[in-house]
Amino acid sequence: MQYERTTEKDSKYNNLEKMSVSELLTNINNEDKTVPLAVERALPQIEILTQQIITKLSTGGRLFYMGAGTSGRLGVVDASECPPTFGVSYDKVIGLIAGGDTAIRKAVEFSEDSTTQGWEDLKANNISNKDAVVGIAASGTTPYVIAALEKCNENNIITGCITCNAGSPLATTAQFPVEVIVGSEFVTGSSRMKAGTAQKLVLNMLSTATMIQLGHVKGNKMVDMQLSNDKLVDRGIRMIMDALPISKDEASALLKEHKNVRKAIESYGR
Template identity: 75%
Template sequence: MPFTRTTEQSSKYDHLEKMPVAELLQNINNEDKTVPFAIEKALPQIETLVEQVVFKLKEGGKLFYIGAGTSGRLGIVDASECPPTFGVPFDLVIGLIAGGDAAIRKAVEFAEDDKEQAWKDLSEYKINSNDVVIGIAASGTTPYVIGGLEKCNQNDITTGCITCNTGSPLSSVAQYPIEVVTGPEFVTGSSRMKAGTAQKLVLNMISTATMIQLGHVKGNKMVDMQLSNHKLVDRGIRMIMDEISVSQEVATTLLNEHKNVRKAIEAYANR
């Protein structure tokens, strides 16, 4: 069966340049509304991959995201938010982008076309069979990502992917593929739109569900979050107040003493 990149098919809208702003926004919003329903169809695939990630991380492994362009940037964003949100080490979840850190802000020409570079990038982190690598590519055809997963498979490293086409070369390489079929974009081929939104939502699911399973959430609160600004300190105080029913003054004292919401709550409970 031939592979069709629906993310590259022509938009069902035309003459965009003639649309007033209100119509542009309404049509973009109409397309965006379809993304959660596309993700819903992929929930069993997401569940299977998350279970693998949780298992590997409990065994001491790490989670890597690899991608190019928008996909690479989304992986980096998700990875970079895990330490402040869940209090995990900065190198537990790692995002890598074709072209290196310079490509985060500015596209690096042809970086995504190198099938060998992803493995070189991963090797700098001493990747091994305890780890999981998730390739992110809306098209499912990015050589950087496909080549990286192929080498991981050869080295007994668990692989998954997030793509927005069915039956892509990337899905055939990944052991645990996630296919969220978002269809043609509002602007033809601009996969930073619906496809990018879908990838971001799936990444949210993967990292959040994993961290909850690893015990970094208590009730519904981020009790291991880093207290890196006044807003988060205030949030931590309110968490303590809600959890153990103490005054703001007592909660503040506990947090100042223990520097961590979980430790503050546990210290109070163990008095």
């Protein structure tokens, strides 16, 4: 099926090499301003996918992100930030990238073209119908992702996607597609720009809304965050002081004892 791949259309700007630095930055920024509006138009799709993810994770399932290149890296980033931010285990949200971890830093040639490796990567993580899988591909044509989602569908595993082309093979494969149509890039075809920004915004929404619904935020605070550096310990102390009528020293002592903001707060007054 033929469809319009808007992420590959010619840039609205030409002779970029003749622009001043000021002109380049201004024009890139003007294009970036359109991305949140494109995400807004996709909110109904994002909500449906988020509800599916919440359902699976609330009953013990996991969330898998799958992608290649920039899209795969964005999924890995979002997955890797869930444990320190929300205190969930490292196998609750998993990012898979075509070419394996090596591809996070260096492109692995033709890895995205495999129609079998995506499913093998999922099987290596003991994928089951308790889980949800979200394919990420700006183009909507990445074989590594599409073929994996097809196998998921065959095995009664929930599938979603984030893509930036309407009516793409990926969107028609995923049960719960999210299509954020950002149009042509400032540098023609450079989908790490607006498309990448759009994907990052949607990933922020999916994981954050899910974790809030699963109870990992109290008020507006990350009460389950991992205390992995001095900055976060200090934040945790201030969170306890905000919640309880105690001094900084008392809050620090509570946090040191319980090693978790939520547990420190809940222990007070027992």
